Amino acid sequence: MIDAIKSVSNLPDSEPLVTVLMPVCQAERFLAPALLSIVNQSYRNLEILLIDDGSSDGSLDVVNRFEDPRIILVRDGRSLGVTARLNQGVDLARGKYIARMDADDIAAIDRIERQLRFMESNAEVSVLGTATAFIDQFNRVLGAPRRSPFDDISIKWRLVTSNCIAHPSTMLRAHVVREHRYSMDYPVAQDYELWLRLAAKGYCFANLPEVLLLNRHHGGAVSTIRRQQQTELSAKALAVYLKNTLDIDIDQRLARSLLEPPGVTIGVDGNLGLPIEVLRRVGSLFLDRIDHSSASTIKRFIESDIVFYALRSIIRSIDSSARYERRLDFTILKQAVGTVIADPSSTVRQSIRYLMDKRSATAAVQRIIGEARARGKGEFFH
DSSP: OOOOSSOGGGSOSSOOSEEEEEEESSOHHHHHHHHHHHHTOSOOOEEEEEEEOSOOSSHHHHHHTOOOTTEEEEOOSOOOOHHHHHHHHHHHOOSSEEEEOOTTOEEOTTHHHHHHHHHHHOTTEEEEEEEEEEEOTTOOEEEEEEOOOOSHHHHHHHTTTSOOSOGGGOEEEHHHHHHHOOOTTOSSSHHHHHHHHHHHTTOEEEEEEEEEEEEEOOTTSHHHHTHHHHHHHHHHHHHHHHHHHHOOOOOHHHHHHHHSOOOSTTOIIIIIHHHHHHHHHHHHHHHHTSOGGGHHHHHHHHHHHHHHHHHHHHHHHHHHHHHHTOOOOHHHHHHHHHTTSSSOOHHHHHHHHHHHHHTOHHHHHHHHHHHHIIIIIGGGOO
């Protein structure tokens, strides 16, 4: 039986325009600040739909401390998994829009207001994300904010190498996600699989450039506990997407290498060259399908992403070398750069030499990407 802790009848008379959908599972530790950030939103016409997945900790006690008639807690005592709970929430949502939120994240006070204004003004957009920043269990900021592409075409290209739409930051048109739903074949990475499926069907995406969500990274997060499964299922979804949309047939292992660049420790032809060849082929087919008026800009974006892919691979090699105290082969690294940057400059070569000597991944990021910026492609390095 469904236990509605906050009755729907206690909600304001008007139908909510936005449903905030928050799955809850053993979320006691971080639930209060997450829920508080939604209760205090500058936009007020919300229903806040919490779908519990068999929590046995103090999550219920946390929710009961909030005296807000917009909060609805749905619980049946069972553990069905987040995908099933997301679909349950989608079915129960009354809003025209569904704003996703995780039970351990923190939303900016004007997040819903900004996203709603954009969605109401851009009827063609079905999925809207935002930039995010990362925090740890102590609310300390981790690194630089994550800023993904803003426009539909760039997002669809970037989805080939990463999930560039932060799920807990998204606002979706309810009728779209209700029609297409989260796939029950994906207990994790269900968001990435849905984005790829919607992209294949021609739905439009966007990201706001402002940081409107603090995404918490901690030992209990799904992305930490089930990282390997998340990677494998993401690769599976990507392989299906490339086959169905571009007729590019790759196995799951190669799809995984597109999402997580391999190192170059066994040579370019062995592992880095093939993913880049696939990316170039995808890029070519992608360009054939877009409006010619934007083709030159998108071509630059694609080329820069392929360069960045190679640099990420090099950085991974350097980081691995430092971790295991192995010395890298400079010739292989130079070849890796050469596969994407014609006649790499002496600065690139010097930087790689320096990085091998220092075995510093941090320096790798600063120097190699700094060189890429100097080559006129800095606007694409977020």
